[in-house]
Amino acid sequence: DGQFRKLELYRPKEVRRKKRTEIKFDLPHPRHTRMPVDQDWPSVWPTAQSFRPSVVPLPLRQGYVERGAPPGKFANLELMKIPNFLHLTPAHLAKHCQVLRQFCTEWPAGLETDEKCEEHFPVEVTDSDYCHSSPTIRDVRSRIVTLKIKLSRLQLDYHAKDKLLRLVKDRYDPATDILTIVTDRCPLKKQNYDYAHYLLTAVFHESWKTEPWEADKEEADMECFLWEKSRSEANLHDFVRRMRQSLGDEEAKGLEHVQRMSADCSDEEVRSVEEVEQYAEAVCEIHNGGESDYAWEKYKKSVCSLLGLGRDTPVGGEVQA
Incomplete structure (x- = not known):
């Protein structure tokens, strides 16, 4: 056929492949x-x-x-x-x-509403736990502890409340009357929990301390007008005592609050008179809240009530139409 045939001295070996037996497993359905x-x-x-x-x-x-x-x-x-x-x-x-359910106890009596729970447990502590799909189970935010308490539950006087507000600064919300303390300095949640209670205890006791220089403060140095221990209070007490001593029983019939007091009335007895409390509240509102028609009308009513004047009686040169 015109092609040169190759000389094959060795016949090529055929590769024998062993056919594997296919094993079938009887797998169940999902x-x-x-x-x-x-x-x-x-x-x-x-x-x-x-x-x-x-x-x-x-x-x-x-x-x-x-x-x-x-x-x-x-x-x-x-x-x-x-x-x-x-x-x-x-x-x-x-x-x-x-x-x-077999390990649970009955809900304590007297804690049926949130108001009762807040009354018996005024301190609220909040913390958080976090879950992640990562190799670590730690989260730095889980150590943060938040403590909340209403400032009215601490029963502070004016000096202690004013000093505590200066210590806590913006941690107090006047709209809700809630003091919030957030602790995250310690590495463990238990440590931050104890630290939050320590801070609350520290600022509470520190607010009741009175420094020696505070005794040198005069009425003009006060941040706002205070009725207690003011010259207005001393003048009113002196005026009420002189009015009680000068008026006899017959003349004091129109002034029941004066008639009820003893001849040598003390400061505590004068403070307990309702008309005196109304006058003190009106004076404080004028000094601290500013002058307004409502404040002066309230002041006028308190003076009329204190002096036993009727509504138709002119006061301080007031002209009746």
Whole structure:
């Protein structure tokens, strides 16, 4: 045929390949295909565990594929490495509560409402726990402790309250009357909890201390007008005593608050008179709240009540129309 034949001294060996026997396993179908509709789920998933696609009867997808649908649940590492809450379904919680019911005690009597709870437990402490899908289970925010208490529950006088507000600065909210202390300096939550209570105790006792230089403050140095121990209070007490001593029983019939007092009335007895309290409140409102028609009208009513003057009686040169 015109082609040169090659001389083959050795015949090529044929490679013999042994055909492997294919072994077929009779694998069962996934469990979720064999579960009834009313399956007891707490028995299937009793505790926290990694995601198993053959058990969960949900068409879940997780992941990202460019220009494609997210991968399914089988052989999906994204579903396996994130935490799931399949062990905390309503059915699980109902069973847990039923088992724990035998260890529970009755709710304390007298704490039925939030107001009663706040009355008996005025200090509110808040902290947080965090859950992450990372190798570490620590979170620096979990050590933060927040303590809240209403300032009115501390029963402070004016000096102690004023000093405490200067110490806490912007941690006090005047709109809600709540003092908030946030501690995050210590590495452990228990340490920050103790530190928050220590700060509350420290500022409380420090606010009651009176420094020697505070005794040198005069009335003009005060931040606001204070009725207690003021010249206005001393003048009013002196005026009420002289009025009681100068008026006889017959002349004091129109002034019941004067008639009720003894001849040598003390300062405490004068302070307890309702008309004196109204006058003191009106004077403080004019000094601290500023002059207004309402403040002067309130001052006028308190003076008329204190002196036993009727509404039709002119006061201080007032002209009646």
